[in-house]
Amino acid sequence: MLLKLSDKISECLAHAAEARERAKAATDADHKADFHDMELRWLRLVESYRFVEQASRFLEDGHLARIRNAKKWRRRVCWSSHVRPRAKIFQRAF
Numbered sequence: 001m002l003l004k005l006s007d008k009i010s011e012c013l014a015h016a017a018e019a020r021e022r023a024k025a026a027t028d029a030d031h032k033a034d035f036h037d038m039e040l041r042w043l044r045l046v047e048s049y050r051f052v053e054q055a056s057r058f059l060e061d062g063h064l065a066r067i068r069n070a071k072k073w074r075r076r077v078c079w080s081s082h083v084r085p086r087a088k089i090f091q092r093a094f
Helices: 002-025 029-080 086-093
Strands: none
Touching (some): 002 029
């Protein structure tokens, strides 16, 4: 997914650069303003894609951390299985 977003970011930056060049080349003030606005919209879209990339990385890191913690917990449980289970202790008490 991140690779696809990076491609989209590059494409948006290219569109923004094209709009900037058209704004520079425009002689009419209204056209110049329109192209400048178009450039800003492309750049806002880039910011949005970058935010999605950061959020994806954050969520993936959290997911990987949970997996690592679960594996550590399983190892502790397997190691402590040599100790007599509590359920048996309670059964004997009653």
